[in-house]
Amino acid sequence: SQRPAHTRGMGSSEAPPGLIPGVSIRSLEKRFPGNPQPALHGLSLDFYQGLITAFLGHNGAGKTTTLSILTGLFPPTAGSACVLGHDVRSNMAAIRPHLGVCPQYSVLFDMLTVDEHVWFYGWLKGLSAAAVGPEQDRLMQDVGLVPKRHAQTRGIQWKLSVAIAFVGGSQVVILDEPTAGVDPASCRGIRELLLKYHDDRTLILSTHHLDEAELLGDRVAVVAGGRLCCCGSPLFLWCHLVSRYYLTLVKGKGARPALPVRARVGEPE
Numbered sequence: 001s002q003r004p005a006h007t008r009g010m011g012s013s014e015a016p017p018g019l020i021p022g023v024s025i026r027s028l029e030k031r032f033p034g035n036p037q038p039a040l041h042g043l044s045l046d047f048y049q050g051l052i053t054a055f056l057g058h059n060g061a062g063k064t065t066t067l068s069i070l071t072g073l074f075p076p077t078a079g080s081a082c083v084l085g086h087d088v089r090s091n092m093a094a095i096r097p098h099l100g101v102c103p104q105y106s107v108l109f110d111m112l113t114v115d116e117h118v119w120f121y122g123w124l125k126g127l128s129a130a131a132v133g134p135e136q137d138r139l140m141q142d143v144g145l146v147p148k149r150h151a152q153t154r155g156i157q158w159k160l161s162v163a164i165a166f167v168g169g170s171q172v173v174i175l176d177e178p179t180a181g182v183d184p185a186s187c188r189g190i191r192e193l194l195l196k197y198h199d200d201r202t203l204i205l206s207t208h209h210l211d212e213a214e215l216l217g218d219r220v221a222v223v224a225g226g227r228l229c230c231c232g233s234p235l236f237l238w239c240h241l242v243s244r245y246y247l248t249l250v251k252g253k254g255a256r257p258a259l260p261v262r263a264r265v266g267e268p269e
């Protein structure tokens with residue numbers, strides 16, 4: 001990351017002082033009918049303004065369920081979630097104008113060009129005709145999209161979906177695995193956009209990838225089984241939680257087909 005170290009919490013599980021939570025989740029529970037296992041099991045977590053929080057977990061950990069509750073797709077079974085101080089159970093109308101979402105499914109329309117998409121979503125967010133044009137141009141340029149074309153490749157579709165999440169000055173931006181299945185060049189473009197646009201926004205980035213969480217996250221929240229396992233700066237998590245694996249290769253004399261390989265866990269000798 002090109003960001004200064006102080007924004008990344010420097011080896012602490014606590015957020016840097018003075019930060020304001022843009023999203024607060026408390027004791028969140030979600031049970032789906034017919035599924036005996038709760039999808040969320042008392043999840044409590046803060047996402048701070050001005051920071052990218054990587055929401056890291058394996059398949060089925062509860063990431064999409066959490067993000068769906070935050071975006072008002074369905075209510076929690078118990079617990080609370082507040083976005084910019086508004087409760088998602090009672091006040092989604094106050095949240096929506098400030099919320100940008102890049103879901104796992106496509107939100108694009110075949111008949112619209114890339115710039116028409118940005119215009120359309122900007123208009124939905126309440127931008128005036130005078131404001132939407134400059135925003136459209138800026139986003140097109142920053143994401144590296146060519147106007148007047150249709151989003152035909154998967155890479156362009158994903159870039160456009162991420163750009164749409166930011167249109168209209170979204171203060172809270174939720175991205176559900178935005179780089180999954182994207183080619184390396186488009187992936188880099190998306191990551192650069194997130195780093196460029198995260199200032200002053202609460203940015204939640206759901207991902208499976210530890211390297212992406214470490215690269216982009218000011219904070220990393222790890223979930224499993226619908227619970228929070230740990231949360232902190234990447235440096236804190238590396239220093240306190242990561243087991244180090246060392247692989248020792250011993251080259252024997254002669255041309256033996258199988259060389260002895262020894263792996264162990266712990267500090268190097």
Ligand SMILES: Nc1ncnc2c1ncn2[C@@H]1O[C@H](COP(=O)(O)OP(=O)(O)OP(=O)(O)O)[C@@H](O)[C@H]1O
Pocket residue numbers: 032033034035037038039057058059060061062063064065066
């Ligand atoms: N509509 C549903 N009905 C029943 N169970 C569900 C439903 N949606 C999710 N679940 C279950 O809830 C748990 C959490 O799923 P969720 O999709 O939130 O995980 P995830 O971390 O987003 O996984 P992925 O990375 O695959 O998207 C899983 O056990 C899943 O099977």
